[in-house]
Amino acid sequence: xRPNDRKYLKSHEWCKIENGIATIGITDHAVSHLSDLVFLxxxxxxxxxxxGESFGEIxxxxxxxxxxxxxxxxxxxxxxxxxxxLEWLGQDPFEKAWMIKVKVTAQSPDLVDGxxxxxxxxxEG
Amino acid sequence: xxxxxxxxxxxxxxxLRCYGFAPHAVSLGxxxxxxDFADLPSGTPIVxxxxxxxxxxxxxxxxxxxxxxxxxxxxxxxxxxxxLHDAVLAAxxxxxxxxxxxxxxxxxxxxxAERWCFAEPGRDDLVTPRGKLLGSAxxxxxxxxxxxxxxxxxxxxxxxxxxxxxxxEDQAAGLDREGLAEALxxxxxxxxxxxxxxxxxxxxxxxxxxxLRDQRYGDPAFTAQR
Numbered sequence: 001x002r003p004n005d006r007k008y009l010k011s012h013e014w015c016k017i018e019n020g021i022a023t024i025g026i027t028d029h030a031v032s033h034l035s036d037l038v039f040l041x042x043x044x045x046x047x048x049x050x051x052g053e054s055f056g057e058i059x060x061x062x063x064x065x066x067x068x069x070x071x072x073x074x075x076x077x078x079x080x081x082x083x084x085x086l087e088w089l090g091q092d093p094f095e096k097a098w099m100i101k102v103k104v105t106a107q108s109p110d111l112v113d114g115x116x117x118x119x120x121x122x123x124e125g
Numbered sequence: 126x127x128x129x130x131x132x133x134x135x136x137x138x139x140x141l142r143c144y145g146f147a148p149h150a151v152s153l154g155x156x157x158x159x160x161d162f163a164d165l166p167s168g169t170p171i172v173x174x175x176x177x178x179x180x181x182x183x184x185x186x187x188x189x190x191x192x193x194x195x196x197x198x199x200x201x202x203x204x205x206x207x208x209l210h211d212a213v214l215a216a217x218x219x220x221x222x223x224x225x226x227x228x229x230x231x232x233x234x235x236x237x238a239e240r241w242c243f244a245e246p247g248r249d250d251l252v253t254p255r256g257k258l259l260g261s262a263x264x265x266x267x268x269x270x271x272x273x274x275x276x277x278x279x280x281x282x283x284x285x286x287x288x289x290x291x292x293x294e295d296q297a298a299g300l301d302r303e304g305l306a307e308a309l310x311x312x313x314x315x316x317x318x319x320x321x322x323x324x325x326x327x328x329x330x331x332x333x334x335x336x337l338r339d340q341r342y343g344d345p346a347f348t349a350q351r
Contacts, residue, residue, distance in 0.1 A: 011267035033201045039156040039177070052268055057155070061247060063202045063263035063273075064155050064177040125200055 001118060002027065003094050007070070008117035009110055014094065015070040017104060022071045025098045026058070026089070029121045034060040037086040042099055047075045051108045055100065067099070070108045077101035126152070127338035130175050131330045132192035133264065133274040139193035140324070141313055143306040146170075146183035149284065154178040154242070154262065159349040161240050165286070173348045176262035176276045179242035184284030187305055188277070195271035197317055203229070206249035206261065209275060212316040213251060213259055216308035217279075222296045224251040224258050243280075243290040255291040279305070 002008070006016035006023075012030035016023045031037070039059040049055040049069040056067040078100050082088060088097040112120070132140050150170035151162065154177045162171065162180065191209070198205040210226050217224060227250050239245040242260040246252050251259040260278040265271075280292045281300060293300050314321040326334070341347045 011271075035202050041156070054268075059154075059156050059177040060202060062178070062206055062249070062261070063265050064175070065265040066267065068267055 002114045004114040006094075007111035007113060008120075009068060009070050009108060010112070010117070010120050011068045013068055013070050015107075015111060017071075017107075020104055021076065022073070022102045022104045022107075023098050024055075024070060024100050024102060025093060026067060027117070027121075028093045029124075030065075031089045031093055034058065034063065034065065036061045037089060040083040040086060040099075042078050042083065043075050045075055045078055049073065049075060049100070049102055051106055069102070070111055071102050071104045072106040073102040073104045075100050076103050126172055126174060126342045128326065128330070128334040129190040129192065129274060129276070130337050130341075131326075131334035132190065133175070133266065133272055134269070135327070135330045135333050136192050138322075138324075139191070139197060139317065139319055141310050142190045142192075143309070144188050144190075145186065145302075146188065149182070149184045151180055151182050151286070153180050153348070155264070156351065157240065158351050169286075171348055172342060173350070174262065174276060176264045176274060178260070178262035179244065180240055181242045181260045181278050182284040182286040183278060184280075185282035186284075187279040187281060187302055187309070189279070189306075189309065191273075191275040191277070191313065193273060193275075193317070195265065195273050197319075198273055202263065202265075203249055205263070205273065205275070208316055209277075209313065210249055210251055210259065210261070212312040213277065213279065213309060215312040216305060217258075217293065219308045220293070220297045220300055220305060222293050222300070224253050224291070226251055241287050242278075243287050253291040253295065255295055256289055258291040258293070279309075281305075 006014050008014050012027045014025050037060050042056045051072045054066040055069040058065050079098050153173045229248050243257045246257040262276050264274040280290050282294050283292045
């Protein structure tokens with residue numbers, strides 16, 4: 001069971017909203033399917049992100065994948081240490097490997113709770 | 126490159142596109158630094174791919190792009206490579222060309238030290254005793270729906286800038302490129318459980334490819350963006 005204090009997109013991003021600020025990352029399920037990670041590109045502080053649009057990109061040894069924003073708003077903080085410590089994504093994807101914090105103006109209607117996301121992952125295999 | 130991205134974003138059916146580079150050119154992986162290639166011979170055309178990995182000198186080769194729904198492939202990246210590369214092996218075998226798909230245990234677990242894709246064979250790569258024969262990379266998207274773009278560069282004759290690669294001509298001199306492309310299409314379709322139907326770009330794909338060429342791949346700023 002994944003943390004129930006946050007919501008999830010079926011594209012495998014998680015989003016924890018506290019006091020209007022969304023902390024965003026990707027799930028263990030996404031990481032396990034990407035294999036060895038080599039590069040991560042995140043937006044800068046002050047940039048805008050939009051629900052459903054790519055906010056960054058991650059490269060494993062064999063594939064580049066887009067990361068999708070679960071909320072719309074302005075990036076107020078970035079985990080700048082993460083691109084140089086990609087092993088954190090395998091070790092602690094829900095805390096230490098957070099990616100960006102966004103001041104939320106809108107949320108994706110597709111966000112689901114942990115139980116629903118677990119079921120989605122199980123169905124996806 | 127613009128056509129390949131248009132196929133990723135627009136195509137309704139799975140599409141295999143076989144092509145080549147004229148003039149010969151170098152493609153950079155999406156995350157590679159342009160400055161790392163300042164030593165290339167003057168006038169070498171350079172393009173940035175949407176897919177990752179190392180740079181490729183596209184000489185006499187069979188280049189292909191496969192764009193399809195992610196649900197048609199194994200979900201994990203390695204499983205998808207195994208399926209697609211085994212189809213390439215079968216196509217090569219029809220021409221008497223043998224190669225091996227490297228098992229788990231090969232490959233980088235950190236940022237690759239080599240800038241050229243073919244310099245560092247890794248897990249699931251196709252190799253011969255002469256070196257790596259096929260360069261591959263993927264781009265995966267979730268919007269508008271989960272899709273995969275798989276790029277492949279199958280070396281027919283060793284290119285000048287990367288003489289350390291394997292080439293199909295090592296085992297099958299004068300290999301028929303068109304015949305190999307047809308065999309590749311047949312084997313990929315069989316591996317994916319799909320029927321093979323010749324097709325051309327739709328008007329929407331063509332229009333999107335032209336937009337992407339103008340806004341992205343044809344813009345020197347995109348090529349030099351990293």
